[in-house]
Amino acid sequence: MSAYDDLMAFQRETEALSSVAERLGWDQETVMPRGAVEQRAEELGAMETVLHDRRTDPRIGEWLDAAKPQTEVEQRAVELIARDYDRASRVPSKLASELARQTSLAQGIWAEARLNDTPETFLPTLDAILMLKREEAAHLSGGGDPYDALLDLFEPGAKAAELAALFDAMRPRLVDLREAILGAENQPPALQGTYPHDTQIRLARDCATAFGYDWARGRMDIAVHPFSSGRWQDSRITTRVVETDPFNCIYSTIHETGHSGYEQGIDEDYAFTPLGRGVSMGVHESQSRIYENQLGRGRAFTGWLFQRMGEAFDDLGVADADAFYRIVNRVTPGYIRTESDEVQYNLHVMLRFDLERDLVAGKLSVEDLPEAWNARFLKDFGVAVDRPANGVLQDVHWAVGLFGYFPTYALGNVYAGCLNRALRDALPDLDGALARGDASPATEWLRENLQRHGGLMEPRALIEQASGGEVSPEPLLDYLEEKFGRIYGL
Incomplete structure (x- = not known):
């Protein structure tokens, strides 16, 4: 075997073990017994030791030096392995x-603190994790920016200063649009009523199916904080149910279907290689957000969806599909990022981005984090946080x-804006299919132009190739102003 063949055979086993570790994390957040937290922490810590030893095996360096990749795909695989080896x-x-062990333990501590509104029981654990992350960043x-080093793990090539400038450019138009909407005379009402758990789940499954989710290679479970997990032949989604808010379940499901559909759409030839996963979290978020918002909330x-909900539940108390559309896209002050409307969502992300940069830099202590969060939220949203579960404890x-x-969420929205413009240009009759509950033309376009490539290209290059232009916030901001201007008569 050649050095390249030896390298890829070794990498295949590492990727398989990584998938096993990921499955342990999925299990912990879905069906693991609550009393197994300490055992799972030890298991994940042991798995991480094995994986780290493989990722730093000196033979990788030797194989990289001797490898002679023959194709673009082989060259890219070598580049990604070299990047991971260096890191x-x-x-x-x-x-x-220790990071794997501590963060596994912390999930349960955070969940209990969130449930009981007791940040004091979680903050010491968070402080310990922050110290470990600072050490890792160093x-x-x-010798460079520690936060940039952490950001690069999720969005290769991105720099905090560039993202800060992007967010600063976006913020004025977002704030102006929000203020105009909240000051509009005709405000849509909230959906009223109680919607049974099992019926919501059935409807959520129908929505995932409409967006092309492959149930033969996936499944859906309940989690405190919805997430997706896995790749290739086993890519799973989770959702949550609030019986007074069916949109929470439905749109969490569509969002996670975007993530999982991306993984299911990657070229099968890339399985068990570094190319066989989403290239970055910003690109991942572009898929979940375009599924959820530009397509799902259109x-x-x-x-x-109005017709299906009318069939699934008793009288919705909504006059017609136009009124329902306005209710789905209702803009209202709220505490929770994952439940936020499209207009305010990025403002939630920007708050977290600024706070975590200060935490990593040592400008903000964990002890002072709740107060800093509450002050910033009041400044940005004009609403005082009522309890920690709606504030500093809401995200895992x-x-x-x-x-x-966190910044990859807003960057993903920017990417989604670029993709949506190209998608609409390519598929002028798309709304006809969506009106029948068929998102397949859109998902097929995304699969062909973006998803199938996996990690073949760098994130920005992939988005620019798929969208046919440079990455810019303008398509997203123009879309938001046009959409909500119509809804609210601005």
Whole structure:
């Protein structure tokens, strides 16, 4: 066998073990007994030790030096393995294992604190994780910006300063649009009533099917914080149910279907290679957000959803499909990022981006985080946080060490805006299919132009190739102003 063949055979086993570790994480957040938290932490810590040892195996360096890739795909695989090898080699094995163990323990501590509104029971754990992440960032950054090093794990090539400038450019138009909407005379009402759990789940499954989710290679479960997990032949989604808010379940499901559909859409030839997964979290979010918003909350698809909900539940108390569309896209001050409307969502992300940069830089202590969160939320949204579960405790990301992840949500929205413009140009009759509950033309276009490529290209290059232009916030902002201007008569 050649050095390249040896490298790829070794990588195949590493990818398989990584999938096993990911499945342990899925199990912990869905069906694992509550009393198994400490055992699972040890299991994940042990798995991370094994994976870290493989990722830093000296033979990888030798194979990389000797490998002679023959094709574009082979060259890209070598580049990605080299990137991962360099990163892993910078982080001590003991630190990698301890991070896996601590973040596994922290999930349960965070969930209990969120349930009981007791941040004081979680903040010491968060402080310990932050110290570990700072240590990891110091190893990865090589004297550069520690936050950039963490951000690069989720969005290769991105820089915090560039994202800050992007967000600063977006914020004025978002704020102006929000203020105009909230000041509009005709405000849609909230959906009223109680919607049984099992019926919501059946309807959510129908929505996932409409967006092309392959149930032979996936499944749906309940989680506190919806997420997707897995790749290739086993890509799973989760959702949550609030019986007074069926949109929570429906749109969480469509969102996670976007993530999981991306993984299911990657070229099968890339399985068990570094190309066989989504190239970045920003690109991943572009898929979940375009499924959820530009497609799922559009007038065509909500017309179909209105009919299906009318059949599934008793009287919705909504006059017609136009009124339903306005209710689905209702803009109202709220605490929860995952439940936020399209107009305000990015403002929620920008808040977290600024706070976590200060945490990593040591400008903000964990002890002062709740107060800083509440003050910033009041400034940005004009509403005082009523309880920690609606504030600093609402997201699991920091508990599991995902510092640098949050900005990819807003970047994903920007990417989705670019893709949506290209998608609509390519498929002028798309709304006809969406009105029948058939999103397949859109998902097939996304699969052909983006999803199938997996990690073949760098994130920005992939988006620019798929959308046919440079990445810019303008398509997203123009779309929001046009859509909500019509809904609210601005």
